[in-house]
Amino acid sequence: MFDLIFPPLCFACESVLTQGEQGICTICRHELPQTNYHIQNPNPVERLFLGRVALKKAVSFLKFEDHNRVQHLLHELKYHGQETIGTYLGHWFGSIISECEFFDPIDGIIPVPVSKKRLKQRGYNQVLKFAQALAEKLNCPCIDTILLKSKEVTSQVKLSSSERSKVLSGTFTASTSSDFDFFSNILLVDDLITTGATIEACANTLHEAGYYQINVASIAFRV
Ligand SMILES: [Zn+2]
Incomplete structure (x- = not known):
């Protein structure tokens, strides 16, 4: 109708x-x-993390700029309950990267977590639907119980990205899982990559927990 x-x-x-x-x-x-x-090697997302944290491959779907349509999309996804945007974009981008076999076969997807407090306020993790839709296209599980965020960090505007990453590192924890072993090829998924501090902190936390093969995908990249 x-x-x-x-x-x-x-x-x-x-x-x-x-x-x-x-x-x-x-x-x-x-x-x-x-x-x-996905057709550049290395691409700007991969270059952002060079020398900071070891990643196998990294990619973003859309270019984020102030006041562009991508900013509007992410705002709707994050603050206006429009979770289906994540599903829509995940299916779309998932088709593109699975067709070109951008990643080596992925064993599992881990979404960047939000804290319990944020989850309560927002009602959902804005990354989850995108991560689940990617998992469908890449034929692997999406598991949101391995990497957790214990608290939110307030304003980090004045910190450099490496300082920010250090502060953030203490807020994530990773547990072992029967779904993955140390050789598993993991895809860490976020909504927006700006300084890369969040991804750096999450990837370091996963490395420390014994997950060595980490790839990254995000909905958008601030250009
Ligand atoms: Zn339109």
Whole structure:
């Protein structure tokens, strides 16, 4: 049924979707700025982490800039309960990276966690649906019980990215799992990569817990 009173709107530009369009309108689907980092070697995400933390491969789907449609999408996903954006983008990006076999076969996906407090406030981890949709396309489990965040860290604006990463490291914990062993090829998934401090802290925590093969994917990368 097409809803005339509350017609579905495009997640990115908020124009009314026409019949047959789902989630994102045809124009946005063509115009959303994709990074195409899956065809660059090394790409800017991988270069960001060079010398900071050992990652196998890393990639982001969309380019995030202030006031662009990607910022709007992430804002809706994070603050307005539009969790399905994650599913939509995960299926889309998952198809792209599975077709080109960007990663070696992934054994499991671990979403970057939010703290219990944040989970209570927001009601969901905004990364989870994207991670689950990627897992479907990459044919592997998505497990959100291995990496946990014990607390939120307040304003880190004045810290350098390595200082920020050190502060953040203390907030994540990782446990061993019967699903994975030390040789498992893990994909760590986040919504937005800006300084890389969160990914660096999570990857270090996973390394310390014995997961050595870490790859990274995010919805967006701040360019
Ligand atoms: Zn649109």
